[in-house]
Amino acid sequence: MSRHLNAHCPVLLALCLMLAACSDTPEPAGFAGLGADVTEEAFAQPARGDDLRFPDDFGPHPDHRIEWWYLTANLTTDEGEPLGLQWTQFRQSLVARNPLTPAPPAHRWPLEAGWMAHAAVSFREQHWFAEKLARGGTGQAEARARPFEVWLDDWHLQATAPGHWRLRVRDQGWSYDLRIQVEGDPVAHGDRGFSAKTAGGEGSMYFSLVDLAIEGEVTIDGMTHAVAGRGWFDREWSSQFLKAGQQGWDWFALHLDSGDKLMAFRLREEDGGYLSGSWVTPERAVIPLAAGSFSLEVTGQRQTGAGTVPVQWRIRVPQQGVDVTITAPPGQYWNDGLFPYWESPVSVRGSHRGDGYMELTGY
Amino acid sequence: MTEPVVQVTGLSKRFATGADAVTVLAELSFALPAGASLALTGRSGSGKSTLLNLLCGLEAPEAGRLQVFGEAFAAGDDGVAGDASARWARLRRRAIGVVFQDANLMPALTLLENVRLRATLAGQPTAPAADWLARLGLAELANRYPDQVSGGQRQRAALAMVFAMNPGLILADEPTGSLDHHTADDVADSLFSLQQHSGCGLILATHDPALAARCQYRLDLGHDRPELAATSALPSAAAPP
Amino acid sequence: MTLFAALFSHYRRHPLQLLALALMIVLATTLWTGVHHLTDRARVSLAESERAVAGQQQLVRDDGQPVTVQDFANLRRAGLCVMPWLEVRRPPPAGRVIGVDPFAATCFGDQAPGQAGSDALNGEPFLDIGEAAQLSTNGGEGVLSLLVPQTVDPAQLPPGYQLRGFSLGPATGELGESFLLNLDALGVLVLLITALLVRSVYQLGLVQRRESFALLTRFGVPGGRVWGWLLAEMAALTALCVLPGLWLGRWLAALLGGGFGAALENLFDTPLYAVGAGGVAVPALVMGAVVLAACFADRRLLRYLPAARYVGTWPAALVGLVVGLLLVRFATVLGWLFAGIALVFVAVGVLTPRALAGMAQWRARAGEGLGKWRRRELAVVFRRLALPVVALQFAVAMVLAVQALVSTFENTFEVWLGQRLEAEFYVEVPAFVAVADGVHYLDGLAGLGDWHLVQRGRAQLESAGGTPALPQVDLFAISPVGPLVTGWTLLVAAPDAWSRLAAGEGVMVNEQLARRQGYEPGDTITFRLDGRARTLPVLGVYADYGRPAGEILTAGQVLPAAFQPRFVSFSINPGALAMDDVRQGLAAAWGTEALTARDNQSIQTLASGVFDQTFLLTRAITVLTLVLAGASLLIMGWVFFTTRVWYYRLLSVWGLTRREAANQLRWLAVALTGCVALVALPLGVWLTWVLVARINPLAFGWSLPMAVYPGFWLEMLGWCLLIGVVISLLMGRQLRGLTPAPAMANVAAGGER
Secondary structure, eight states: OOOOOOSSSHHHHHHHHHHSOTTTOOSOOSGGGTTOOOTTTTOOOOOTTOOOOTTGGGSOOTTSSEEEEEEEEEEEETTSOEEEEEEEEEEEESSOOOTTSOOOOGGGOOOSEEEEEEEEEEETTEEEEEEEEEETTSSSEEEETTTTEEEETTEEEEEEETTEEEEEEEETTEEEEEEEEEESOOEEOTBTTEEEOSTTSOEEEEEEEEEEEEEEEEEETTEEEEEEEEEEEEEEEESOOSOTTOOEEEEEEEEETTSOEEEEEEEEETTEEEEEEEEEOTTOOEEEEOGGGOEEEEEEEEEETTEEEEEEEEEEEGGGTEEEEEEOOSSOOEEOSSSOEEEEEEEEEESSOEEEEEEEOOO | OOOOSEEEEEEEEEEEETTEEEEEEEEEEEEEOTTOEEEEEOSTTSSHHHHHHHHTTSSOOSEEEEEETTEEEETTGGGTTTHHHHHHHHHHHHTEEEEOSSOOSOTTSOHHHHHHHHHHHHTOOSTTHHHHHHHTTOGGGTTSOGGGSOHHHHHHHHHHHHHHTOOSEEEEESTTTTSOHHHHHHHHHHHHHHHHHHTOEEEEEOSOHHHHHTSSEEEETTSSSOOEEEOTTSOTTSOOO | OOHHHHHHHHHHHOHHHHHHHHHHHHHHHHHHHHHHHHHHHHHHHHHHHHHHTTTOEEEEETTOOOOOHHHHHHHHHTTOOOEEEEEEEOSTTTOEEEEEOHHHHGGGGGGSTTTTSTTTTOSTTEEEHHHHHHHHHTTOEEEEEEEEOTTOOGGGOOTTEEEEEOOSSTTHHHHHHHHHHHHHHHHHHHHHHHHHHHHHHHHHHHHHHHHHHHHHHHTTOOHHHHHHHHHHHHHHHHHHHHHHHHHHHHHHHHHHHHHHHHHHHHHHSOOOOOOOSOOSHHHHHHHHHHHHHHHHHHHHHHHHOTTHHHHTSHHHHHHHHHHHHHHHHHOOSHHHHHHHHHHHHHHHHHHHHHHHHHHHHHHHHHOOHHHHHHHHHHHHHHHHTHHHHHHHHHHHHHHHHHHHHHHHHHHHHHHHHHHHTOSSEEEEOOTTSOHHHHHHHHHTOTTOOOEEEEEEEEEEEEOTTOOTTOOEEEEEEEESOOHHHHTSOEEEEOTTHHHHHHTTSOEEEEHHHHHHHTOOBTBEEEEEETTEEEEEEEEEEEOOOSOOOOEEEEEGGGSOTTOOOSEEEEEEOOTTSOHHHHHHHHHHHHTOSOOOEEEHHHHHHHHHHHHHHHHHHHHHHHHHHHHHHHHHHHHHHHHHHHHHHHHHHHHHHTTOOHHHHHHHHHHHHHHHHHHHHHHHHHHHHHHHHIIIIIIHHHHHSOOOOOOOOHHHHHHHHHHHHHHHHHHHHHHHHHHHSOOOSOOHHHHHHHOOO
């Protein structure tokens, strides 16, 4: 797809390209265009029964409209202070391409896909966020499965040895450089990796690495902190993520001190929404959680500069004996980019203790 | 008796003004003896200037015949390949001096140069030009331009110019009309004295009864049937024919 | 009857005079608005282009190689904020586009190129870099630059790259300004000429109305009120006429816009952006002010300016002339040059009518009879028609000069192009083939005529002291240096320049570079190629027209072995062979199928086309000005003769036949316009010299030989005489309607000498 640039500034223009359908679809297409209709394009749509393939699925899926690589970490500094950080790289296709077809040469400056990367650090009730954009196909931003590597500019996640990654992010005033040890196999959510997002069956392919041991350095305002802790890595791709009428999502990934992991999300609709999740045992057995098997409940709101945000939740998983309260630390955790959303570390109290990350979109 | 210098027979002239035609001269006939002076009188619009123009060929008559210096012209002549207009031009150049109320001189030439130019055109020697100016009291002003002298001086220069061409007939249209009384008398004196001295004919159009009275004959165009009449200025010996 | 009606009754009696005045204002407005609109648009375009990259820097490779998308990716991955800028030049009329990557631009924040403009990077000439790249593969020539923000720290740069200033083409701003300054000067000249014309028409009417003004004064109307009404009358007329003039001017600008745009693009790589309706107010106000000033300046303004009294005197004019000539001769800045030209024009405008009148007066002394009268009358005409005479003189001079400039340029350009295109055929070497294979093939070809290999690239000038402020220049390498180039005419040359060039013992530079950097044969020049600096003597300076870039000509052996040219081609005279065979042989040597050989005829045709477009506007403006001046002299002559018709009629009273009288008039009118043509000639020749020898070097960096075109002088003389004949024919018509008695008011008006 080649279109004339007609927006009023590069950022808006990039926004348009990311939305991909901004001129065709007058009504909101869901958060960040994730609800855009795909039927007119030749994009592949994940369906129940699709399988995950490793390590290929660590790499890009040019026949899908949207995908991301996502990493969060709940760390502690040498001084024992908690520090959260996030890194996400998105890929948004503008043209579908069969993965077997070679990419157009870089010197043509192809416009097959737009890339966006987000990075954030949450520390001492403050939140630092940065965003980067790039067109794909030139080498400026890319993802590869073998060896595993994802980058945009000098933000770089890279497998340095089997089971060892390095993530480097740098922005004005802050940066981080993490060494990540990957333990365990990928955890497939939903039905062997197909994670339904609507009752009607639309959804995405979704897997996670839930045991990341992390150590490294985080530099903020010239002060470098040695950090260590645990992390969570997600891979997800789809062509239509939200269905029309879904306004956004509430998503949680929690490390419980019992060794269990809990991923739960709700896609909000007018009359409630679509709930789904995974319970991962210390042995890394995955128990899919359906709407009836767990509950999400807002128990506390916070006024922020950008609106009211539910910062305290009660999550109950009766089968696992879980009844916990999830709380974001004081502060404001907006990732204030093209599509603002809330991304904060959380603490877990109640039947279990632990920590994790919470992502709230569409507020 | 010498042949008349001007003989007019049944001369008519009309002007078209829009849809109407105004008859200015109707069936006019007269003859002027050589060397005689004639005053054309009558109210404004009675045809004085028109008659003068007809007498020098600057306008063409509707009907009638004209004879000037024996050269015959008839109404409609002008249509014949411009022959009449060329004959008139020749007459004006050599024999007929015309004096208007003003603007008789080329503004770009001095008085003397004007007189010399007119003499040259008439085929006369240019040498006497200065004399003519001197005789008219303009010796000092000979090298002035027309706009540098008074109206009376301009008119006298115009007379010098006319006499320098040694004309057979002088046509003067209100020659003193733009001058004050005293200056007008001066100019008239010069005109009549030179005319009598040279023996040329003179026809002048005027509103001024005193000036008209100095002519030998008078033609009142204000009358229904204008006729030539002798004035007291005419010596009784020379009664009209 | 109101006072205004009484005043205006003049035009009821002389509707043609009113029409002439109106027509003059309309035409003047049209012409000036047209020029102004074009220069305005061009200025906006240049400013837009400049602003888009104002203060930007770019990264270039240390090794002198052009940057690629790979460099872009590497630099971005090294953490540097870099944005690509792909300029694609396409053959006219398509013009240039700039491909940008809005994603990459986001890291510039407020510093993104063009952010100062309201719709930066939006619409022509900007488009997505992917599309631009597509265009460049489809026959356009694409040049990639990598821009970095001003805040970038040189210490942060990855090894292998260095910072450079970035602008659209070499010193475009200054050049474009010069070009526009020329056009502006042309526009001011047009304005001056039209002001003269409007004033002359108006003054004639005023002279005729003097009687009625006097009458009104006698009736007790204060002079100030009369003046006020006249001002109101003129203001109303101006307002009525300026509007259609503006509209016509826009139309004219639109008509010429295409050619002008092409000229702008060819000369300065700046496309002409369409600018919206924009300033109607400025041209309208300017025209209003000019018209009113032309008509009334002396009545109010000059009274209060004691100095103004001397401006019109001939000693002051003479001094002005000398000062102006000196300024033009010695000025080193365009502004002073133009001031000098203006001074010369004003002085010539004051002196010319006096000189002509004096000449006629002087000639009249000797004459006698009608000859004397005619010359005296001519002197009067020169004085009375001074303004339109001067206007026609200026217009003719302008046409002569511009024609000479364009013809000179055309001829020089053709000769130069002929030298440059000495070979009969040009074969572009495809990418990814070994040039050496082609050289080897041609070397071994018996019966082949002269040929050489052309390699083009860029070189970085360096001063001996190592200051990095010197510009990049084009590099033009030839091997072997043979008969195809040694026939070039050099502007200046050292002894044995060609043989020393062939031996690689020196370089030649083009005139632009020589002028800018002050190179002369014998100087040395230091330039960096592939990271290696070389210092060689300058052997000669060659002419290189129509583009601003500096260029170095070297023998091929001077190039380092690793030199990566941007463009490689062979120039070939096939000699005894058929070009088609040579082409096929080359294709076979390279193992490619498609190989095109262009003949020089097609290149010449293309170049001539570009050239013609470039000068379309200049020609159009001058011809229109000439038409305007000619028409106005026609109208003015006609109006003037009306005031004087009685005296010409006096000739008939004095016995000249109609034909004789008409001949006098014809002589007068033809002498008038003929003299104007004659006095325009020296001014035109001088103006030609100013254009080719003064303005061009200052503005564009290259000079032209001075040439004169007597054939065209005769043509202009012919046109002027024709104008005279037409005036006399019109006058003849007036004389025919005989009412012999003088109308006294008119006589008084026409009776000046």
